[in-house]
Amino acid sequence: MASITVRVNGAPHTVDADPSTPLLHILSDDLGLRGPKFGCGLGQCGACAVIVNGRAVRSCVTPVSTIGAADVTTLEGLGTPERPHPIQQAFVDEQAAQCGFCLNGVIVTAKAYLDQNPRATDADVRQALAGVLCRCFTNVRMLHAIKRYREKHA
Amino acid sequence: MRRREFLQTSGALVVGFGAAALGRPVAAALGQGPFDTRNSGIDPRQLESWLKIGSDGAVTVYTGKCELGQGMQTAQAQLVAEELTVPVSRITIVQCDTQLTPDQGTTSGSQSTPTNFNERNLAQAAATAREALLTLASRRLGVPADRLAVADGVVRVKDAPAKTVTYGELVAGQQLRMTLSPTAKRKPMREWTVLGKPLPRVDMVAMATGTFEFVHNVKRPGMLHGAVVRPPAVGATLVGVDESSVRSMPGFVKVVVRKNFVGVVCEKPWQAIQSARALKATWTAGEALPPHDAFYDFMKKQPSRDVLVVNSRDIDRTLASAASVVKASYRYPYQMHGSMGSSCAVAEVKDGKATVWSPTQSAYPTRNGVAMVLGLKPEDVHVIFVRGAGCYGLNNADAVSYDAALMAQAVGRPVRVQLSRQDEMAWENYGFAYVIDQRAGVDAKGNIVAWDCESWSVSKGGRPGYNQPGNVVTGMLAGFPPATMTARDAVEPTGELRNGSNAVPSYVAGCVGATCGAAGTIRSERVLTHTIASPFFTGPLRSPSRIQNTFAHESFLDEIAAHVKADPVEYRLRHLSDARLREVVQAAAKAANWQPRPSPNTGAPRSGGNAAMAGRGMACVAYEGDNGYVAMVAEVAVDTSSGRITVKRLVVAQDCGPISNPDGLKNQVEGGALQGLSRTLGEEVTWDDRKVTSIDWRTYHSLPLGFDVPVIETVLVNREGVEATGAGETAITVVGAAVANAVFDATAVRLREVPFTPERVRAALTARSTNDQRAGA
Numbered sequence: 042m043a044s045i046t047v048r049v050n051g052a053p054h055t056v057d058a059d060p061s062t063p064l065l066h067i068l069s070d071d072l073g074l075r076g077p078k079f080g081c082g083l084g085q086c087g088a089c090a091v092i093v094n095g096r097a098v099r100s101c102v103t104p105v106s107t108i109g110a111a112d113v114t115t116l117e118g119l120g121t122p123e124r125p126h127p128i129q130q131a132f133v134d135e136q137a138a139q140c141g142f143c144l145n146g147v148i149v150t151a152k153a154y155l156d157q158n159p160r161a162t163d164a165d166v167r168q169a170l171a172g173v174l175c176r177c178f179t180n181v182r183m184l185h186a187i188k189r190y191r192e193k194h195a
Numbered sequence: 196m197r198r199r200e201f202l203q204t205s206g207a208l209v210v211g212f213g214a215a216a217l218g219r220p221v222a223a224a225l226g227q228g229p230f231d232t233r234n235s236g237i238d239p240r241q242l243e244s245w246l247k248i249g250s251d252g253a254v255t256v257y258t259g260k261c262e263l264g265q266g267m268q269t270a271q272a273q274l275v276a277e278e279l280t281v282p283v284s285r286i287t288i289v290q291c292d293t294q295l296t297p298d299q300g301t302t303s304g305s306q307s308t309p310t311n312f313n314e315r316n317l318a319q320a321a322a323t324a325r326e327a328l329l330t331l332a333s334r335r336l337g338v339p340a341d342r343l344a345v346a347d348g349v350v351r352v353k354d355a356p357a358k359t360v361t362y363g364e365l366v367a368g369q370q371l372r373m374t375l376s377p378t379a380k381r382k383p384m385r386e387w388t389v390l391g392k393p394l395p396r397v398d399m400v401a402m403a404t405g406t407f408e409f410v411h412n413v414k415r416p417g418m419l420h421g422a423v424v425r426p427p428a429v430g431a432t433l434v435g436v437d438e439s440s441v442r443s444m445p446g447f448v449k450v451v452v453r454k455n456f457v458g459v460v461c462e463k464p465w466q467a468i469q470s471a472r473a474l475k476a477t478w479t480a481g482e483a484l485p486p487h488d489a490f491y492d493f494m495k496k497q498p499s500r501d502v503l504v505v506n507s508r509d510i511d512r513t514l515a516s517a518a519s520v521v522k523a524s525y526r527y528p529y530q531m532h533g534s535m536g537s538s539c540a541v542a543e544v545k546d547g548k549a550t551v552w553s554p555t556q557s558a559y560p561t562r563n564g565v566a567m568v569l570g571l572k573p574e575d576v577h578v579i580f581v582r583g584a585g586c587y588g589l590n591n592a593d594a595v596s597y598d599a600a601l602m603a604q605a606v607g608r609p610v611r612v613q614l615s616r617q618d619e620m621a622w623e624n625y626g627f628a629y630v631i632d633q634r635a636g637v638d639a640k641g642n643i644v645a646w647d648c649e650s651w652s653v654s655k656g657g658r659p660g661y662n663q664p665g666n667v668v669t670g671m672l673a674g675f676p677p678a679t680m681t682a683r684d685a686v687e688p689t690g691e692l693r694n695g696s697n698a699v700p701s702y703v704a705g706c707v708g709a710t711c712g713a714a715g716t717i718r719s720e721r722v723l724t725h726t727i728a729s730p731f732f733t734g735p736l737r738s739p740s741r742i743q744n745t746f747a748h749e750s751f752l753d754e755i756a757a758h759v760k761a762d763p764v765e766y767r768l769r770h771l772s773d774a775r776l777r778e779v780v781q782a783a784a785k786a787a788n789w790q791p792r793p794s795p796n797t798g799a800p801r802s803g804g805n806a807a808m809a810g811r812g813m814a815c816v817a818y819e820g821d822n823g824y825v826a827m828v829a830e831v832a833v834d835t836s837s838g839r840i841t842v843k844r845l846v847v848a849q850d851c852g853p854i855s856n857p858d859g860l861k862n863q864v865e866g867g868a869l870q871g872l873s874r875t876l877g878e879e880v881t882w883d884d885r886k887v888t889s890i891d892w893r894t895y896h897s898l899p900l901g902f903d904v905p906v907i908e909t910v911l912v913n914r915e916g917v918e919a920t921g922a923g924e925t926a927i928t929v930v931g932a933a934v935a936n937a938v939f940d941a942t943a944v945r946l947r948e949v950p951f952t953p954e955r956v957r958a959a960l961t962a963r964s965t966n967d968q969r970a971g972a
Binding site for chain 1: 263264265266395396398399400401402403404405406407408409411412414420445463464465466468533534535536537539582583584585587613615616858862863865866867868869870872873891892893897898899900901902903904907
């Protein structure tokens with residue numbers, strides 16, 4: 042066990058943890074965040090995605106010790122229920138969810154990708170989401186929501 | 196149909212308040228209540244069991260049908276808002292809690308809408324309350340009820356609008372004590388202002404901003420984390436565990452063993468995961484599994500439990516005298532629920548009482564299962580539903596609830612358990628594998644005169660119900676036996692047609708005795724089903740048995756149509772008598788701009804190379820015979836060199852009676868269509884000689900978010916004056932056959948085994964072209 046400090050959504054947090062602990066467990070257990078989720082623990086589904094240095098990272102397979110001084114942004118760091126981020130608002134506008142468990146991975150992955158690639162085509166977006174799952178298969182609405190965000194904001 | 200019987204309640208509309216002496220019947224011991232409810236400590240016959248109105252006008256609704264991601268919470272809020280005439284914003288919904296809500300069994304089987312939205316249960320409660328409040332208002336305001344109008348929970352005298360009284364004032368902090376009135380009427384659809392509207396999901400903003408609480412987020416003071424250690428092979432039993440292998444691991448608390456159940460409890464989740472991996476446990480070798488690649492043949496040779504669903508007793512004669520006979524055999528694999536999040540629950544056991552925060556579909560049955568596993572009385576277990584990832588049926592929600600309860604009891608502190616992906620996938624109750632053999636006789640005019648269907652499917656365990664925790668993995672490991680198949684010969688069908696599994700094709704008459712209950716015209720009919728013992732746990736997976744049977748029936752109908760060179764839509768209509776099914780077939784064909792001609796499309800390019808061949812296909816079903824009507828047109832392109840199928844467009848027409856929320860329904864149709872596509876194109880449980888090998892998203896092939904998503908067009912047939920039906924399992928049921936029929940239209944190749952992987956498509960194309968060459972030589 043070691044004392045480890047991670048910056049999450051702009052604020053530093055110090056936790057006592059094994060440095061090999063995947064970042065996800067620090068976020069969801071120690072910090073009690075509800076955005077990033079354990080879907081597979083294998084980096085295969087995207088449910089645990091967070092943004093680190095502008096890129097979507099699979100926090101379930103990322104040891105907390107590798108984060109260093111970088112700021113970790115989670116779904117709740119993007120916006121709040123009162124002031125949702127435009128991409129969150131786009132998902133609300135399209136009613137793009139069923140059970141909602143995958144939503145973190147979908148929104149975080151799409152936002153990080155579009156921020157880096159604002160001129161991405163529909164095919165590019167689909168490619169970027171080739172490793173993200175939604176088992177309710179809300180694909181149509183989610184792709185519409187991402188498109189809506191891209192056209193207005195990216 | 197049993198679920199539609201109205202079991203008469205006391206019926207007295209006693210409007211009164213307060214004291215129990217006002218004649219509230221004491222709830223009977225566990226027993227059947229009206230409309231698939233049970234009498235728990237919360238009596239489903241009583242209004243206050245369903246809803247309470249505060250003196251501030253706030254309405255609290257208690258429902259045994261929970262939000263699983265299908266939109267049920269929002270729809271139920273709309274229902275109560277409409278019937279009670281209050282704003283949605285004033286309604287709080289309490290779902291599936293064994294100390295607060297009526298026992299409505301399981302949220303499953305496309306039954307939530309039928310049981311809570313027609314004139315029964317929650318809808319009846321809201322309608323009863325509105326009538327009672329109007330009676331009270333009539334007394335209070337001194338005018339007859341027909342001179343009163345209600346809006347937003349305020350009752351007004353129509354011709355003296357200044358004279359008002361609110362619901363809150365009428366109840367004045369007390370509860371309405373009365374039985375549900377069987378005569379209280381729901382508002383007619385044409386008067387709806389909240390129901391029938393595309394109200395946004397009440398949970399949407401919280402989900403999108405990461406503030407929504409899933410069961411995975413439940414925290415209790417002093418909570419520990421558990422991980423399970425499942426057997427390494429099917430049928431393996433525990434020889435022993437070496438606790439010293441993990442005793443010095445960081446955060447280690449305890450190894451929990453109960454017969455063949457093994458779990459490890461630690462302070463932190465990552466510690467529990469690592470300790471479970473490190474624990475040295477010794478197991479027996481388990482049982483040899485039948486080879487995966489010969490499983491369908493294996494199924495046909497096993498002892499079986501047989502049912503004759505229909506039998507006109509003339510099938511052999513009619514087939515023998517038919518102008519021609521068409522035969523085909525279809526195969527459908529075991530598939531899994533594959534929930535997005537592996538299952539999770541939190542449990543606390545203190546002073547002989549347990550509380551479980553569970554993503555279960557079945558709060559009360561899970562309560563009883565937990566009680567049996569822990570050796571407690573059901574009334575000493577409190578199950579609180581907290582949403583998990585979408586389950587689509589019996590995933591590991593019940594099993595993980597037992598896991599958490601067992602570990603919490605052993606350590607005396609709250610324990611949270613989340614399964615690993617492998618434990619989630621290797622020990623689920625899978626959707627049934629099926630083999631379905633079909634034979635049909637056709638007369639000289641090309642009409643079907645006989646349809647004979649014989650199927651084989653698998654069974655082990657299933658929903659635990661109120662007394663069989665061994666029907667899921669944890670209960671079995673803890674020493675409770677799963678329900679097993681007992682072989683039995685078929686007897687002639689009696690009573691009425693039971694087509695809840697869609698074993699009977701839509702196109703036959705479905706006659707049992709003198710009564711005919713299916714959707715079609717063919718009078719010579721036989722449906723014989725065999726169920727064999729499954730090596731793996733099985734259980735309901737979205738459209739259980741219905742999806743497999745419908746794949747076979749709707750593919751076979753197209754095969755017969757092709758045999759007689761008939762247009763597949765016209766041929767369906769020629770053999771369908773059910774008006775609602777005919778209407779959705781016509782609506783889907785019209786929306787898809789279907790041009791009548793037989794399949795395959797001889798106009799399509801036929802030569803090899805990389806040419807993508809295009810085709811269209813139709814499939815339809817009366818779900819469970821009468822619980823939703825759907826027709827789908829699929830348009831596909833088949834890359835003949837890779838064998839890859841791309842679905843370009845899906846047109847779905849659906850009739851589920853009066854629509855509660857058209858946007859929510861559309862969402863269900865779209866999701867069902869694409870989940871059906873994933874199951875059709877890629878999903879299959881695999882195993883080796885000892886264990887399941889499809890254990891993650893590399894080995895179990897789900898379509899990802901970014902696949903080449905087809906355009907989906909939905910035609911919603913909104914129908915007044917009929918009962919509301921289920922809507923979540925209809926669209927998914929017809930995808931397999933619609934795609935297979937479209938692939939046949941494009942390529943003249945018939946796919947009879949799900950999933951249609953590129954390898955299988957390539958092999959079928961190669962076999963076809965080899966046959967063509969032989970024929971041409």
